[in-house]
Amino acid sequence: MSLRVRRSNLSFCNLEMETMKAKILIVEDEPAITETIQYALETDGFVTHCLSCGKPVISLLKKEAIDLIILDIGLPDINGMELCKEIRKTHSLPIIFLTARADEVDRVVGLEIGADDYVVKPFSPRELSARIRAVLRRTQQPVVAQSLNQAFQIDESRRQISYFGTPVELSRYEYNLLKILIHRPGHVYSRDQLMEMAWDEPEASMDRTVDAHIKNIRAKMKTIKPEIDPIITYRGVGYALKEDL
Ligand code: CA
16 A cells, blocks of 8 residues: 555656656566565656566567666576576666575676676665666766767657757657667667667568668768767677767
């Protein structure tokens, strides 16, 4: 009961603030743990989504702009570490593992799995919330410091991106692609990753469509600043946004 009241109060928050809140996906099969985490995070101003098993995660990531995943290792349908590897094929968002076994920690933090952090059960929700903030600060800082403040401005509500103060006229997929690149300057995205993240039905498109759209985006930005090419091509790999704009 108290959880419900708390959540409905949060929905009265200033709408502008709402768009700034980080969306956290909690994947955990024990309802008591999920509720505890959800309550703590929403109290701290995060927006939460919850899943009690792992397999629906990939399709949810296509629909929702999730900023961070809290992932239990012991899930009923798929091992959290296996799921993490699947997610990493197409998404680079930060992942914090929940584990009940200290002997799993070595694998989790190792390069093999590529977690951003982990928490061993039982844990304090406050500690988890602090970890989330630290990971988000580490992974999102460049967006505010470099891209958004200087070269790029994104107006999500209008699906509008401005480049050095001038709005760029972008098609739907051009907008999606550029937004992804701006989100993590310097991060190299493969064509497959960009396709998965920017297209609604990636299966129906061909790989080179990404190249064609990047070419269009470049041409449009060149009309605004002819002396700069903000997108770096990594031959045979993919694309990244320049970090030093
Ligand atoms: Ca579990």
